[in-house]
Amino acid sequence: MRYSGFRLIREGFRGNTGWTRAWRDPSPRPDYDAIIIGGGGHGLSTAYYLARNHGITNVAVLEKGYLGGGNVGRNTTIVRANYFLPGNSEFYSHSLKLWEGLERELNYNVMHSQRGHMILFHSDGQRDAAARRGNAMAAQGDDAILYDREGVRAMLPFLDYEQARFPIHGGLFHPRGGTARHDAVAWGYARGADRRGVDLIQNCEVTGIDIENGVVRGVQTTRGPIRARKVGIVVAGRSSQVAAMAGMRLPIESHVLQAFVTEGLKPVIDHVISFGMGHFYISQSDKGGLVFGGDLDFYASYAQRGNLPMVEHVMEAGMTLMPMIGRARVLRSWGGIMDMSPDGSPIIDRTHVEGLFLNCGWNYGGFKAVPASGWCMAHLMATGQPHEVAARYRLDRFATGRGLMDEEGTGAQHSLH
Amino acid sequence: MRVTCPYCGERDRREFTIQGDDTSLRRPGRDAGAEAWHAHVHLRDNPAGRLREMWYHDPCGAWIVVERDTVTHAVHGSVPAREAAR
Ligand SMILES: Cc1cc2nc3c(=O)[nH]c(=O)nc-3n(C[C@H](O)[C@H](O)[C@H](O)COP(=O)(O)OP(=O)(O)OC[C@H]3O[C@@H](n4cnc5c(N)ncnc54)[C@H](O)[C@@H]3O)c2cc1C
Ligand SMILES: [Zn+2]
Numbered sequence: 266m267r268y269s270g271f272r273l274i275r276e277g278f279r280g281n282t283g284w285t286r287a288w289r290d291p292s293p294r295p296d297y298d299a300i301i302i303g304g305g306g307h308g309l310s311t312a313y314y315l316a317r318n319h320g321i322t323n324v325a326v327l328e329k330g331y332l333g334g335g336n337v338g339r340n341t342t343i344v345r346a347n348y349f350l351p352g353n354s355e356f357y358s359h360s361l362k363l364w365e366g367l368e369r370e371l372n373y374n375v376m377h378s379q380r381g382h383m384i385l386f387h388s389d390g391q392r393d394a395a396a397r398r399g400n401a402m403a404a405q406g407d408d409a410i411l412y413d414r415e416g417v418r419a420m421l422p423f424l425d426y427e428q429a430r431f432p433i434h435g436g437l438f439h440p441r442g443g444t445a446r447h448d449a450v451a452w453g454y455a456r457g458a459d460r461r462g463v464d465l466i467q468n469c470e471v472t473g474i475d476i477e478n479g480v481v482r483g484v485q486t487t488r489g490p491i492r493a494r495k496v497g498i499v500v501a502g503r504s505s506q507v508a509a510m511a512g513m514r515l516p517i518e519s520h521v522l523q524a525f526v527t528e529g530l531k532p533v534i535d536h537v538i539s540f541g542m543g544h545f546y547i548s549q550s551d552k553g554g555l556v557f558g559g560d561l562d563f564y565a566s567y568a569q570r571g572n573l574p575m576v577e578h579v580m581e582a583g584m585t586l587m588p589m590i591g592r593a594r595v596l597r598s599w600g601g602i603m604d605m606s607p608d609g610s611p612i613i614d615r616t617h618v619e620g621l622f623l624n625c626g627w628n629y630g631g632f633k634a635v636p637a638s639g640w641c642m643a644h645l646m647a648t649g650q651p652h653e654v655a656a657r658y659r660l661d662r663f664a665t666g667r668g669l670m671d672e673e674g675t676g677a678q679h680s681l682h
Numbered sequence: 683m684r685v686t687c688p689y690c691g692e693r694d695r696r697e698f699t700i701q702g703d704d705t706s707l708r709r710p711g712r713d714a715g716a717e718a719w720h721a722h723v724h725l726r727d728n729p730a731g732r733l734r735e736m737w738y739h740d741p742c743g744a745w746i747v748v749e750r751d752t753v754t755h756a757v758h759g760s761v762p763a764r765e766a767a768r
Contacts, residue, residue, distance in 0.1 A: 506726035
């Protein structure tokens with residue numbers, strides 16, 4: 266069923282009785298051209314672009330839970346292209362361009378809202394770094410504006426400009442940055458892939474990967490064995506477990522990142538605001554809730570929930586930046602399993618097994634990457650060659666030390682990001 | 683999470699700094715070769731289950747090895763890093 270304004274009005278008059286399922290619920294077939302393990306944002310977009318860009322439609326996405334139940338439905342929804350290093354710049358730039366056409370492409374309202382993204386700086390040194398980053402963004406063809414303190418004040422009058430600890434010196438503004446409705450992105454890609462013939466199979470956990478003489482043959486699942494000529498591992502926080510099924514040990518640690526949402530409020534925060542010194546970022550959802558998050562809890566975790574010390578830290582950071590939110594009541598908090606790579610950048614690459622491909626290492630920034638990651642993963646799986654904007658996301662960069670992309674400049678080691 | 687420091691007893695998690703899994707106790711020899719060093723610095727078992735980790739107790743300055751379940755966050759004991767390294 267195609268969605269449109271006309272359809273919406275008609276269904277309104279018919280008591281919404283005419284809507285059909287957004288995708289089928291097929292049983293697994295014994296054999297596919299390609300299997301994608303993981304029905305998160307990246308797995309679904311990979312399946313969609315395999316069908317759309319490469320005409321490979323005999324594809325199954327195998328999801329152990331329900332579609333979008335992982336990180337893709339748990340993030341703070343920030344979409345931006347303000348990366349600095351070659352390798353990341355062109356990739357996230359490509360992703361943002363795909364975001365800009367995504368609703369038309371998918372015939373699905375993902376509520377992409379380019380409300381602008383502001384990163385604050387608090388010292389001369391940080392101003393220089395922000396100017397440099399802004400120039401890198403402009404050189405990549407994206408947009409960046411450096412604002413001084415008064416410029417930021419005109420836009421964000423509610424920040425605390427008097428505090429002495431981290432005085433606001435200005436901000437780097439990225440007008441095309443913003444947010445999107447996270448679940449809708451998963452659902453939009455799911456529906457798009459299904460309509461092109463992809464089987465989306467839920468409650469189907471992959472428990473083994475079948476390999477013969479160095480070539481992938483298929484997978485073992487809780488719903489039986491399934492053969493395939495190509496298999497993509499796209500499981501974010503569970504990458505280490507699934508890769509171990511193919512005898513691989515990955516440069517990944519899984520950590521917990523928490524997020525929070527308040528009760529719905531009238532519109533107060535028009536942009537996305539990042540307060541790096543407090544590891545705090547915030548935006549307001551279209552329903553009115555203030556959506557915000559902070560840093561990792563900094564211990565390995567698969568619990569999908571964090572602990573109170575980080576909750577306290579995030580609240581403190583929020584109050585430091587914008588005391589006006591102090592009386593908003595927090596409704597919920599939750600956590601996701603982050604696939605942390607040593608240099609903070611992702612991996613989209615072949616493996617030592619022919620026909621087996623790996624997509625992981627998204628750290629806390631993989632939501633904005635959903636379109637380009639699927640685009641490039643599909644390209645890699647279909648052609649065997651890396652896509653040009655993801656050519657640097659190689660697995661062997663850690664072994665060789667060549668091409669590390671440490672965006673934060675803290676060192677390409679675990680526990681430093 | 684509350685963690686028991688072998689010297690100070692059970693303490694709040696905020697008194698500790700966590701380094702990550704206990705690979706630093708298994709540092710390769712000087713001439714172990716690039717592959718061993720790569721594995722040491724970058725590769726991790728990253729289990730969903732019990733994990734041995736390096737924790738530092740800030741007040742007393744002790745490095746300890748804590749065994750913790752990464753799925754439930756339950757702590758299953760700790761020993762001084764010096765002992766664990768033997
Ligand atoms: C609190 C929080 C805030 C974040 N904020 C942002 C942000 O503002 N901007 C941004 O860009 N990014 C953000 N991120 C990061 C982003 O959400 C992730 O990097 C991204 O969603 C990961 O890719 P995914 O969607 O494919 O992962 P997931 O949705 O986790 O998908 C992986 C899927 O694989 C499935 N799976 C695992 N093992 C198996 C198996 N054996 N068999 C079958 N299926 C399996 C899982 O069930 C899961 O559904 C945030 C993350 C969190 C947790
Ligand atoms: Zn102690």
